[in-house]
Amino acid sequence: MRELAAGLALCAALNAGFFAAWTPPPRPIPLKLDPETAIESAGLLSLGMRRVAADAGMIRLLIYYGTVETGSDEEAAVQGGGSYPEIGARARRILALDPTFSYASLWAAGALAFNLKRPDEALALLDDALKADPGNWKYRAYVAAIGFKKKGDSGRVLALLEPTLSQPDCPTMIKSMVAFLYERAGRRDDAIRVYREILATSRDEGYRHNARRKLEELGVSPH
Amino acid sequence: MTGLRAAATVAVNTVQESARSRFFALCLVFGGVVLYASLVLGLLAADQEPRVLLDFGLSLIELLGLAAAVYGSATIVLREMETKTIYLILTRPVSRPAYLLGRFLGLMAATAAAMIVMSCLHLAILFAKGWAWTPAYVAAVFGSFLKVFVVAALTLFLALFSSSILTALVIALILWTLGHFLAEIRYMIRWGSGLGVMAPLHALSYVIPDLQLLNVRDRLAGPRPLLAPLGYAAAYAAVWLALAAAKFSRKEF
Amino acid sequence: MGEAVEALVLSGVGKTYAYSHLGRTTYTRGVENLSLAVRAGEAFGLLGLNGSGKTTTFKLALGLLRPTAGTVRVLGRSPRDPQAQAATGYLPELPYFYPFLTPREALRFYGRLSGLGGAALERRIDESLAVVKLSDKADRKIGQLSKGLVQRVGLAQAILHDPQLLILDEPVSGLDPLAIKEIRDTLAALNARGKTIVVSSHSIFDIEKLCHRVAILRDGRLVAQLARADWANAEGGLEQLFVDAVTGAEARP
Numbered sequence: 074m075r076e077l078a079a080g081l082a083l084c085a086a087l088n089a090g091f092f093a094a095w096t097p098p099p100r101p102i103p104l105k106l107d108p109e110t111a112i113e114s115a116g117l118l119s120l121g122m123r124r125v126a127a128d129a130g131m132i133r134l135l136i137y138y139g140t141v142e143t144g145s146d147e148e149a150a151v152q153g154g155g156s157y158p159e160i161g162a163r164a165r166r167i168l169a170l171d172p173t174f175s176y177a178s179l180w181a182a183g184a185l186a187f188n189l190k191r192p193d194e195a196l197a198l199l200d201d202a203l204k205a206d207p208g209n210w211k212y213r214a215y216v217a218a219i220g221f222k223k224k225g226d227s228g229r230v231l232a233l234l235e236p237t238l239s240q241p242d243c244p245t246m247i248k249s250m251v252a253f254l255y256e257r258a259g260r261r262d263d264a265i266r267v268y269r270e271i272l273a274t275s276r277d278e279g280y281r282h283n284a285r286r287k288l289e290e291l292g293v294s295p296h
Numbered sequence: 297m298t299g300l301r302a303a304a305t306v307a308v309n310t311v312q313e314s315a316r317s318r319f320f321a322l323c324l325v326f327g328g329v330v331l332y333a334s335l336v337l338g339l340l341a342a343d344q345e346p347r348v349l350l351d352f353g354l355s356l357i358e359l360l361g362l363a364a365a366v367y368g369s370a371t372i373v374l375r376e377m378e379t380k381t382i383y384l385i386l387t388r389p390v391s392r393p394a395y396l397l398g399r400f401l402g403l404m405a406a407t408a409a410a411m412i413v414m415s416c417l418h419l420a421i422l423f424a425k426g427w428a429w430t431p432a433y434v435a436a437v438f439g440s441f442l443k444v445f446v447v448a449a450l451t452l453f454l455a456l457f458s459s460s461i462l463t464a465l466v467i468a469l470i471l472w473t474l475g476h477f478l479a480e481i482r483y484m485i486r487w488g489s490g491l492g493v494m495a496p497l498h499a500l501s502y503v504i505p506d507l508q509l510l511n512v513r514d515r516l517a518g519p520r521p522l523l524a525p526l527g528y529a530a531a532y533a534a535v536w537l538a539l540a541a542a543k544f545s546r547k548e549f
Numbered sequence: 550m551g552e553a554v555e556a557l558v559l560s561g562v563g564k565t566y567a568y569s570h571l572g573r574t575t576y577t578r579g580v581e582n583l584s585l586a587v588r589a590g591e592a593f594g595l596l597g598l599n600g601s602g603k604t605t606t607f608k609l610a611l612g613l614l615r616p617t618a619g620t621v622r623v624l625g626r627s628p629r630d631p632q633a634q635a636a637t638g639y640l641p642e643l644p645y646f647y648p649f650l651t652p653r654e655a656l657r658f659y660g661r662l663s664g665l666g667g668a669a670l671e672r673r674i675d676e677s678l679a680v681v682k683l684s685d686k687a688d689r690k691i692g693q694l695s696k697g698l699v700q701r702v703g704l705a706q707a708i709l710h711d712p713q714l715l716i717l718d719e720p721v722s723g724l725d726p727l728a729i730k731e732i733r734d735t736l737a738a739l740n741a742r743g744k745t746i747v748v749s750s751h752s753i754f755d756i757e758k759l760c761h762r763v764a765i766l767r768d769g770r771l772v773a774q775l776a777r778a779d780w781a782n783a784e785g786g787l788e789q790l791f792v793d794a795v796t797g798a799e800a801r802p
């Protein structure tokens with residue numbers, strides 16, 4: 074028994090002394106568990122798997138957005154329509170789990186602003202993302218691009234989004250949209266470049282198929 | 297013979313025993329199977345497939361390392377006591393602390409080897425999927441190993457203290473989860489300050505190992521200090537190993 | 550280590566086991582007021598029914614247990630003194646070895662723990678295997694050996710480091726008659742070379758043949774100490790004297 078008591082006392086002293094002498098990096102904010110994912114989140118967090126929980130959230134978000142909503146027009150869904158009211162909340166949840174998972178926020182903001190025509194929701198999400206990761210220039214670029222999209226200035230949208238395309242966290246959805254905007258603006262060479270990049274880097278077979286088709290329509294080879 | 301030499305001899309024997317252990321082999325086979333499953337999961341993540349593969353794979357490597365080390369720590373000495381193989385060691389000029397240290401370090405060497413093998417397999421899959429190398433990977437695996445090291449040292453003490461494999465395993469796993477939940481526990485304590493019912497939790501929060509400190513796997517994109525956490529892990533493990541040695545020195549057979 | 554006239558001395562030794570459960574402690578006597586001295590170079594037998602304290606006596610001599618009363622001296626030193634341990638060889642009842650090792654590998658492990666190494670260790674391994682007639686099976690996995698052969702491995706590890714004192718707990722337990730004779734002859738040869746042997750056995754016949762003196766225990770107490778002349782001249786031999794002692798009939802001094 075005395076060894077156990079000694080151990081507990083030494084550990085308490087170690088913890089107190091260590092954290093008095095050294096400040097660890099900031100920790101993620103304790104999570105509020107929502108009813109639907111409480112058990113899964115608690116389980117994964119208790120195993121130190123915040124990133125895995127965020128990944129699971131992202132997979133579910135992609136499945137959510139890729140699933141035709143009950144009662145909606147299937148054609149509209151294929152064209153990116155449908156309401157998908159939970160996108161913002163789901164993306165915020167991923168952000169709370171892993172503030173550095175910028176892909177999730179950029180993807181959700183892009184879907185809200187450019188597909189679902191809900192720019193204010195996208196801006197609110199990006200505002201939260203910037204609070205969690207204030208140094209992230211891509212969030213600022215998206216905020217500005219959405220602002221110009223609201224004003225109908227595609228040229229400025231393209232200029233703001235172009236530098237983000239080469240970043241590893243750029244969603245293929247954004248690349249595909251940018252390529253489409255280049256096409257519509259008559260900037261054929263830029264459109265071809267972006268479609269070819271989608272083929273080279275994207276793992277989403279849907280977007281790759283679309284890129285291949287677009288390149289055929291533009292009369293060029295995929296490479 | 298010198299304590300270090302005796303410890304090294306016992307450690308080598310422990311590595312041999314672990315390498316031939318069915319449990320270790322099962323861990324590796326299971327690891328291969330689940331890595332394959334994470335490949336399938338990665339397909340659902342489309343653009344984020346490399347990240348999903350990375351995160352799931354690192355978590356798996358850590359869990360398998362934990363299973364092997366904690367099970368080994370809980371059983372390695374108690375089993376020798378049951379089969380009486382320990383008599384043939386302790387009746388030789390081998391100090392009991394040297395024996396215990398040898399067993400523990402041998403087990404951790406075997407665990408590290410298993411984690412390295414799993415990591416090599418994982419990296420092969422990652423590179424095949426176009427993942428870009430980052431030195432954070434090594435830091436992540438090392439951080440996982442340190443967590444396993446701390447909890448394994450605690451488990452060894454618990455096994456000797458309770459003389460029960462099951463008790464040691466259960467308490468070790470509870471401490472593993474609490475060690476990751478410390479931020480939330482401290483939040484609850486602040487939220488419930490003034491409530492007497494929080495007092496035991498408050499006391500517990502001082503002795504639980506802060507495993508989040510070593511959880512580099514979950515901070516791949518952020519700051520990853522390693523030196524101070526390494527010192528913390530070494531000190532925490534040393535406390536429980538020293539107490540295990542003291543307990544074991546007084547044990548009768 | 551210098552020659553001690555008495556290889557093993559127990560002076561007024563008592564050992565009480567305390568078992569605590571749910572707040573209640575029960576005490577069981579292992580041995581009580583046990584005094585005996587084994588002279589260097591003699592073969593000394595320890596007899597008694599199951600539970601009479603033979604194994605407790607051995608464990609006290611080996612330092613696996615601490616006496617609750619009295620003192621134990623092995624070659625003039627405390628049983629846990631490294632020099633005493635280096636000069637003592639022990640064969641437990643029904644020895645168990647790691648099944649994945651061969652006899653040679655097992656002896657190498659125990660030999661290193663006894664402070665041997667290099668060419669000297671390999672030489673001693675060969676000699677020990679030859680003494681116990683196990684040379685032709687030295688490289689077969691212990692898990693594949695019969696009980697009798699495993700017993701020989703046990704004896705080989707006990708003599709490996711050329712100890713002055715051999716403590717053997719039931720060395721012929723469960724063996725066939727031919728194996729028993731071979732082991733007995735081996736022990737006699739070792740004794741003839743000057744090794745002190747302390748042996749327990751349920752086989753009165755073997756003890757009669759091998760030992761110069763015997764002690765008989767009953768319920769943890771010494772009830773008789775006999776020399777060869779005593780049982781050689783007694784009607785019914787050692788067996789009758791043993792039966793008288795353990796049943797409480799008057800034993801001859």
